[in-house]
Amino acid sequence: MSTAQPSVVALFVSDVHLSADIPATTHAFLQFLQGPARAAQALYLMGDMFEYWVGDDDINDHYHQSICAALLDCTNAGIRLYWMHGNRDFLVGADFADRCGLQLLPETQSLRAGDKTIVITHGDAECTGDLAYMQFRKQVRNSQWQQQFLSQPLEKRRDIAKQMRAQSQQKQSAAMVLSDVDEDAVSSLAKAHQAHILIHGHTHRPALHQYADFSRYVLPDWDCDHAASPRGGWLALLSDGGLQAYDVHGEAIQLPVNRHTA
Structure with a gap:
């Protein structure tokens, strides 16, 4: 007697950093949308899906149109799409959401899976040890700063984004690694939401972290x-309430496990 395999309730993905400069990565992501994503009831896109986003008036760019069309195809196929802002695409707005048929989420969202609470977030807000970034984040998330930036011509905004991107890459190259989340910050987030599971991206350190009271999955x-x-x-x-990681080829994998005793 065969046992039915559990179905896919939701998929979580982040940090694809889409741009016309990365054709192979773009192809892999589009293949994901046309394949594995179609088996899910919901797809959560959890930030830094684009390398940068300078405003919804850039949506008519040919490359951006192709991404929007692929997302809309998923929506039309009956998959619920959710979008969470990252540190690179925080200017994605309502026009983009409408064009792609997706719902924008706040920077922290709670989900229920049976008797468990899952909290999802991009992860950059928990990198509290990077004081320079936290100051920058506060500035660009300010509505007045965003209005001022979006009032500038599209080409100028693109140039500014490219300059910021280059500076960010230089800093990361010098430091060799991105900042990691602060343990107290993630513990406080889990406690505030009484979460059993926390899922985030941003750090580019895929792993499963086991704590006394919750588990943390890094995309x-x-x-x-x-x-x-x-x-x-x-x-x-x-x-069945389980979580399974997959690599870019769609093969099931085991994440490295880090156990935290404190």
Whole structure:
């Protein structure tokens, strides 16, 4: 007698960093939308899906149109799409959401899976040890700053974003690694929401962290253009309440496990 396999309730993905400069990564993501994503009831896009986003009036760019069309195809296929802002695409707005048929989420969202509470967030707000970034984040998330930025011509905004991107890459290259989340910050977030599971991206350190009171899953970034071997993937919430990680090829994998005793 065969046992039915659990179905896919939701998929979680982040840090694809889409741009026209990464055709192989873009192809992999579009294949994901046309394949594995279609088996899910819901798809959560959890920030930094674009390398940068300078405003919804840039949606008519040919590359952006192709991404929107693929997302809309998922919506039309009956998949519920949710979008959470990251540190690079925080200017995605209502026009983009309408064009793609998706729902914008706040920076922290609670979900229920059976008797468990799952909290999802991009993860950059929990990098509290990076004081320079936290100051920058406060500035660009300010509505007045955003209005002033969006009032500038589109081409100027693109140039500013490219300059900021180059500066960010130089800093990361010098430091070799992105800032990690602060343990107290993630513990406080889990406690505030009485979460059993916390899922985030941003740090590019895919792993499963086990704490006394909750588990923390870190999503991978995607790179099929420059990495020594293609990387990326997603996390699936199954109908039996389990969570399964997949690599960019759609193969089930085991995440490295870190146990925290404190």
